[in-house]
Amino acid sequence: MKNSRWLSVYAVAAYAFLHLPLVVLAVFSFNSSRFTQWEGFSLTWYKAAFADTQLAEATGNSLLIALAATLLATAVGTLGAYGLWKRNSPWITTSLYLSLVTPEIVMGISLLALYQWIFRYLAIRLGMHTVILAHVMFCTAYVVTVVSARLRAFDASLEEAAMDLGATEWQAFLRVTLPQLAPAVASAALLVFITSFDDYVITSLVAGVDSETLPMVIYAMARKGFNPSVNAISTLIVVALGGLILVSSRLERNEAER
Amino acid sequence: MNRRVFLLSLPGLAGCSRSAGRRLNVLNWPEYVAPETIPNFEREFGVKVRYGVFESAEEMLARVMSGNSGWDVVFPTNYFVQPMVELGLLAPLDHSRLPHMGVLDRRFQSPPWDKELRYAIPYMWGATGILYQSTLAPAPGAWADLWAPGFRGRITMLDDPAEVIGACLKKLGYGLNSEDPSQLARAEAEAARQKPMLRAYVNEIVRDQLVAGELLAAQAWRSTAMRAMETAGDKLRFVYPREGYPLYADNIAILRESKRSQLAHDFIGYLTRPEVAARIALTKLESTCNASARALLPAEMRNNEALYPPRGTLARGEWFRPLSAKAQRLRDRIWTEIKSA
Amino acid sequence: MNRLRFWCLTPAGALLGGLFLIPLGIIFAYSLLTRGPYGGVFSPLTWENYSRLADPLYAAILWRSLLYAVIVTAICLMLGFPLALFIARAGRRRNLYLSLVMVPFWSSFLVRTYAWMFLLRDTGLINSALLAAGVIREPLTLLYTPFAVILGLVYGYLPFMVLPVFATLERLDKSLIEASADLGATPGATLLHVIVPLSKPGILAGSILVFISSLGAYLTPDLLGGGKTIMIGNLVQNQFTTARDWPFGAALSLILMLVVMGLLVPLQRRGSEGLL
Numbered sequence: 001m002k003n004s005r006w007l008s009v010y011a012v013a014a015y016a017f018l019h020l021p022l023v024v025l026a027v028f029s030f031n032s033s034r035f036t037q038w039e040g041f042s043l044t045w046y047k048a049a050f051a052d053t054q055l056a057e058a059t060g061n062s063l064l065i066a067l068a069a070t071l072l073a074t075a076v077g078t079l080g081a082y083g084l085w086k087r088n089s090p091w092i093t094t095s096l097y098l099s100l101v102t103p104e105i106v107m108g109i110s111l112l113a114l115y116q117w118i119f120r121y122l123a124i125r126l127g128m129h130t131v132i133l134a135h136v137m138f139c140t141a142y143v144v145t146v147v148s149a150r151l152r153a154f155d156a157s158l159e160e161a162a163m164d165l166g167a168t169e170w171q172a173f174l175r176v177t178l179p180q181l182a183p184a185v186a187s188a189a190l191l192v193f194i195t196s197f198d199d200y201v202i203t204s205l206v207a208g209v210d211s212e213t214l215p216m217v218i219y220a221m222a223r224k225g226f227n228p229s230v231n232a233i234s235t236l237i238v239v240a241l242g243g244l245i246l247v248s249s250r251l252e253r254n255e256a257e258r
Numbered sequence: 259m260n261r262r263v264f265l266l267s268l269p270g271l272a273g274c275s276r277s278a279g280r281r282l283n284v285l286n287w288p289e290y291v292a293p294e295t296i297p298n299f300e301r302e303f304g305v306k307v308r309y310g311v312f313e314s315a316e317e318m319l320a321r322v323m324s325g326n327s328g329w330d331v332v333f334p335t336n337y338f339v340q341p342m343v344e345l346g347l348l349a350p351l352d353h354s355r356l357p358h359m360g361v362l363d364r365r366f367q368s369p370p371w372d373k374e375l376r377y378a379i380p381y382m383w384g385a386t387g388i389l390y391q392s393t394l395a396p397a398p399g400a401w402a403d404l405w406a407p408g409f410r411g412r413i414t415m416l417d418d419p420a421e422v423i424g425a426c427l428k429k430l431g432y433g434l435n436s437e438d439p440s441q442l443a444r445a446e447a448e449a450a451r452q453k454p455m456l457r458a459y460v461n462e463i464v465r466d467q468l469v470a471g472e473l474l475a476a477q478a479w480r481s482t483a484m485r486a487m488e489t490a491g492d493k494l495r496f497v498y499p500r501e502g503y504p505l506y507a508d509n510i511a512i513l514r515e516s517k518r519s520q521l522a523h524d525f526i527g528y529l530t531r532p533e534v535a536a537r538i539a540l541t542k543l544e545s546t547c548n549a550s551a552r553a554l555l556p557a558e559m560r561n562n563e564a565l566y567p568p569r570g571t572l573a574r575g576e577w578f579r580p581l582s583a584k585a586q587r588l589r590d591r592i593w594t595e596i597k598s599a
Numbered sequence: 600m601n602r603l604r605f606w607c608l609t610p611a612g613a614l615l616g617g618l619f620l621i622p623l624g625i626i627f628a629y630s631l632l633t634r635g636p637y638g639g640v641f642s643p644l645t646w647e648n649y650s651r652l653a654d655p656l657y658a659a660i661l662w663r664s665l666l667y668a669v670i671v672t673a674i675c676l677m678l679g680f681p682l683a684l685f686i687a688r689a690g691r692r693r694n695l696y697l698s699l700v701m702v703p704f705w706s707s708f709l710v711r712t713y714a715w716m717f718l719l720r721d722t723g724l725i726n727s728a729l730l731a732a733g734v735i736r737e738p739l740t741l742l743y744t745p746f747a748v749i750l751g752l753v754y755g756y757l758p759f760m761v762l763p764v765f766a767t768l769e770r771l772d773k774s775l776i777e778a779s780a781d782l783g784a785t786p787g788a789t790l791l792h793v794i795v796p797l798s799k800p801g802i803l804a805g806s807i808l809v810f811i812s813s814l815g816a817y818l819t820p821d822l823l824g825g826g827k828t829i830m831i832g833n834l835v836q837n838q839f840t841t842a843r844d845w846p847f848g849a850a851l852s853l854i855l856m857l858v859v860m861g862l863l864v865p866l867q868r869r870g871s872e873g874l875l
Contacts, residue, residue: 024718148800150766
């Protein structure tokens with residue numbers, strides 16, 4: 001199935017729409033002025049961003065949290081979607097729905113209340129672990145939603161055929177169903193990574209002294225208005241992660257061609 | 259594809275380790291110290307400081323309310339001091355451990371929110387006024403001027419109920435902290451009348467928009483105004499409105515949960531040293547509450563009337579106070595009504 | 600068969616129970632309490648927080664938010680479906696194109712919103728370009744309008760539509776499309792009668808994600824709408840921040856959740872096997 005010319009033209013326009021603000025951000029990260037008029041090329045803001053150890057630490061925290069949340073939420077969510085596909089469980093489905101419709105601030109406050117209640121009995125504090133758990137919580141529903149959408153287009157007879165041929169349930173799941181789900185699982189993981197990486201509301205409430213994340217630092221900086229250092233960091237992150245994606249898709253292509 | 263991305267990024271993350279040793283955790287507004295303030299303290303006392311920030315005083319309160327947040331030193335705004343004391347969150351200060359504190363400005367030696375400075379030491383103070391293009395003639399000098407038809411679409415008010423309702427109350431000649439329903443109803447009517455003329459309800463972003471000339475005037479915090487004037491020079495001016503205006507002060511306090519009481523006192527003692535406080539006031543363009551620090555500032559800053567207005571101007575200012583639950587609820591409904599109109 | 604299902608659902612069930620339902624119970628308890636003088640929650644128990652919701656002011660805000668959310672969802676669907684189709688048909692470049700949809704979202708939401716403020720303001724790129732081209736003589740008021748809010752929400756939540764739609768389109772049975780073409784259907788007819796119906800699960804999943812996210816939005820109305828219109832998300836946020844009225848905020852959120860569930864459950868009934 002090839003893309004028609006119209007669809008390709010449309011896609012170019014859509015990508016332009018998605019990337020335009022990003023290009024603007026990147027361009028103005030090289031502006032010598034702090035303000036929004038262009039006043040000449042400069043690397044001042046990159047130097048400032050690199051000199052900032054708090055930023056580096058927050059970036060590390062954010063990546064770690066997003067990675068952990070992605071791995072856990074994708075695993076829990078994919079298994080959950082599969083389990084629900086086998087046979088629906090009304091209370092899990094309803095809870096997932098509810099978690100999707102819960103305003104972020106409410107989720108943050110309620111988790112904070114829960115943590116504080118637990119902390120009365122256990123000698124632990126807010127930190128990376130509490131943030132990761134919170135992220136896994138609100139991201140799992142995304143995974144289930146995306147993976148379930150794919151599962152509904154999946155032909156159950158394939159799995160039955162595998163079992164008729166002597167595969168156990170687990171083998172059928174791992175060898176037949178899961179590979180079919182791979183693109184949906186990958187999309188879900190991407191969605192989780194980005195949602196987690198970007199979350200501010202819930203994170204700021206359940207983060208402790210040691211778990212400041214990048215959005216928290218960026219909020220603090222951007223609060224005072226436009227700040228080119230923030231653009232510089234954003235540009236660096238996009239270039240770094242974008243580069244990784246490019247490299248990995250190149251690797252994948254080579255693998256496929258082999 | 260994704261799996262690979264994750265695997266590729268793992269080695270970099272394994273290197274994230276934390277320095278151990280003595281540490282002080284400070285929760286403050288963003289960028290509220292001079293660039294060298296924290297590094298110098300760390301060097302002098304051989305400790306690490308974590309400088310965390312909050313977006314609003316309410317967020318700060320939510321984050322420390324549990325009593326085991328891990329923070330040691332916080333910066334409550336004046337009308338949060340009493341509530342935090344009553345919630346049992348603040349530890350009494352030991353003034354014998356604050357030996358080098360300079361002399362506070364007379365207004366802050368016995369402030370209404372903590373008369374004996376038992377829990378909080380005044381740090382910086384601010385106010386709300388009008389920031390405007392200096393080419394405007396006549397120049398706005400009163401809140402009432404922000405209702406002038408000529409400003410349609412070119413002015414903004416702050417996105418903050420206490421500020422907007424406060425300005426309307428002041429325009430009508432009432433007190434800033436009024437809890438009287440009929441006064442508040444009249445204030446709401448003023449705000450509703452003004453809303454169609456407003457470009458937006460926005461906070462710090464007005465700095466950019468005034469500098470770029472998109473706006474003619476804006477209700478603005480003095481700290482925002484100082485930053486804008488730093489960039490725009492004479493193009494912009496700040497005025498303390500004739501009818502009166504809100505004042506606020508940020509204070510340094512120690513959380514009761516802190517197990518590093520001595521170090522926290524050392525930190526407060528350090529921040530209140532006149533030379534340290536002066537550097538902060540100088541680099542951040544804030545008004546220090548410390549008279550000894552102000553004396554160390556260069557003359558043009560010490561005598562800057564926006565930062566340190568003359569006594570007559572100061573007398574028109576009114577402190578924000580904590581409001582009763584009933585008044586807060588009424589004001590919130592009014593604010594919701596204004597915003598959704 | 601049941602053992603596998605059990606182990607698949609246990610982690611999700613434990614997570615939801617421990618970190619969602621129990622905290623939600625706490626929120627329900629909050630909604631029955633009284634606001635403390637400085638925020639926080641105190642006894643006595645009361646239904647008052649719910650009776651306050653009878654105020655038509657809040658219904659009007661809810662109604663406007665629903666309207667915005669529907670508009671945003673419709674636009675995201677119109678923009679996102681063709682893009683997902685393009686990616687699904689892109690062959691080996693699929694992963695790359697999919698990632699390109701997500702790339703802008705690696706910078707913080709706030710920063711991206713600022714970028715739009717930058718483009719839309721009076722002296723922004725769009726107005727400057729139009730002025731320079733002589734299309735307009737006075738800058739258009741783009742920022743701080745409902746248009747800007749909807750634009751910001753569409754921009755923010757488009758990937759929520761693209762990803763699930765792509766996930767279903769991607770494994771669509773190609774023989775069905777070929778069969779449709781063989782039987783003489785035009786590409787348009789095939790799209791309308793074969794591809795769209797078959798990708799319904801993805802469309803529904805995407806629509807729900809977009810609808811729910813934009814309904815709860817609060818930052819976009821603040822920053823791009825200039826705080827001149829409030830959505831239900833702002834109202835809730837405000838109760839937990841400026842107003843410090845947690846019990847009322849809790850009641851408000853629970854009612855909001857009920858309303859949204861009330862809208863989604865019939866949708867779920869209509870979809871044969873449910874959305875999740």
